[in-house]
Amino acid sequence: xxxxxxxxxxxxxxxxxxxxxxxxxxxxxxxxxxxxxxxxxxxxxxxxxxxxxxxxxxxxxxxxxxxxxxxxxxxxxxxxxxxxxxxxxxxxxxxxxxxxxxxxxxxxxxxxxxxxxxxxxxxxxxxxxxxxxxxxxxxxxxxxxxxxxxxxxx
Amino acid sequence: xxxxxxxxxxxxxxxxxxxxxxxxxxxxxxxxxxxxxxxxxxxxxxxxxxxxxxxxxxxxxxxxxxxxxxxxxxxxxxxxxxxxxxxxxxxxxxxxxxxxxxxxxxxxxxxxxxxxxxxxxxxxxxxxxxxxxxxxxxxxxxxxxxxxxxxxxx
DNA sequence: ATCAAATATGTCGTAATACGATATAATTGC
DNA sequence: GCAATTATATCGTATTACGACATATTTGAT
Numbered sequence: 001x002x003x004x005x006x007x008x009x010x011x012x013x014x015x016x017x018x019x020x021x022x023x024x025x026x027x028x029x030x031x032x033x034x035x036x037x038x039x040x041x042x043x044x045x046x047x048x049x050x051x052x053x054x055x056x057x058x059x060x061x062x063x064x065x066x067x068x069x070x071x072x073x074x075x076x077x078x079x080x081x082x083x084x085x086x087x088x089x090x091x092x093x094x095x096x097x098x099x100x101x102x103x104x105x106x107x108x109x110x111x112x113x114x115x116x117x118x119x120x121x122x123x124x125x126x127x128x129x130x131x132x133x134x135x136x137x138x139x140x141x142x143x144x145x146x147x148x149x150x151x152x153x154x
Numbered sequence: 155x156x157x158x159x160x161x162x163x164x165x166x167x168x169x170x171x172x173x174x175x176x177x178x179x180x181x182x183x184x185x186x187x188x189x190x191x192x193x194x195x196x197x198x199x200x201x202x203x204x205x206x207x208x209x210x211x212x213x214x215x216x217x218x219x220x221x222x223x224x225x226x227x228x229x230x231x232x233x234x235x236x237x238x239x240x241x242x243x244x245x246x247x248x249x250x251x252x253x254x255x256x257x258x259x260x261x262x263x264x265x266x267x268x269x270x271x272x273x274x275x276x277x278x279x280x281x282x283x284x285x286x287x288x289x290x291x292x293x294x295x296x297x298x299x300x301x302x303x304x305x306x307x308x
Numbered sequence: 309a310t311c312a313a314a315t316a317t318g319t320c321g322t323a324a325t326a327c328g329a330t331a332t333a334a335t336t337g338c
Numbered sequence: 339g340c341a342a343t344t345a346t347a348t349c350g351t352a353t354t355a356c357g358a359c360a361t362a363t364t365t366g367a368t
């Protein structure tokens with residue numbers, strides 16, 4: 001009985017479920033918008049990651065893999081589909097020709113702008129639900145891990 | 155120029171990307187845990203939804219579809235796979251024999267408890283990042299929609 | 309300089325899964 | 339009692355991420 005972390009309460013399960021449902025609801029919304037524009041959710045996500053980094057530096061296939069938490073070769077395939085859809089371009093980097101730079105096409109920029117505007121609007125709606133949920137989770141988590149796990153440093 | 159909602163800034167894109175990355179990081183963590191237990195992420199998610207509702211009422215296939223935001227027939231297939239993996243049982247409801255009740259098996263309970271404990275611990279780590287992100291997003295969203303879109307009631 | 313090791317990306321076959329179209333079974337309302 | 343509705347299931351199809359493997363480029367030790 002010195003391990004409360006193995007005993008989950010009803011409230012724990014319900015909060016975990018609500019958390020996932022809230023995430024899922026947002027993702028489903030974004031998915032719907034992407035689909036209406038002829039993209040999959042992952043394709044939209046890739047465009048967003050490329051755009052976000054574009055203000056700072058060039059995006060390589062490997063960078064994109066890190067951003068999407070995919071294997072590099074899975075990312076290469078995603079890049080294939082994005083190039084085929086005229087959403088990004090693919091160019092070997094000059095200094096290190098192993099690397100490949102991906103950049104948005106005008107069409108990619110336009111589609112991403114539309115979808116991102118829509119999603120930002122949706123986030124306005126969802127944010128309060130998320131905040132309430134996180135507050136609730138903080139409390140649960142405190143009860144859950146108890147005083148014995150303050151430093152999880154591994 | 156009276157439509158600032160079509161003009162996204164660098165910060166908008168970066169925040170959207172960070173939001174998705176934070177979500178993705180948690181989902182990837184949960185996915186990894188599920189995989190180690192021999193389940194897919196969706197299978198784990200289904201178990202969690204069933205468990206969370208079990209305190210209140212029986213879970214039907216249709217209920218589950220609503221919880222996971224899937225089509226009912228896709229959910230039926232997911233239920234097939236869960237039954238095959240000995241994680242849930244499937245029984246026709248007595249009062250309305252069209253409906254099917256799904257319940258966790260002992261194995262389902264055990265696996266879910268392990269995964270949920272792990273995820274709850276991870277949430278402790280991720281929650282602060284989420285909170286910071288949401289605060290930032292609230293600010294962005296305010297700037298973004300401006301004073302002209304207070305009531306999005308559709 | 310040269311070549312093995314490391315790095316970065318790409319290809320192909322495979323498995324999982326969600327959907328559309330369609331089907332079956334049970335219930336409801338008139 | 340029968341048409342319309344509701345609830346679930348099946349089958350074929352498309353997408354997609356991965357493992358295993360392949361290729362190209364750079365780096366580092368000698």
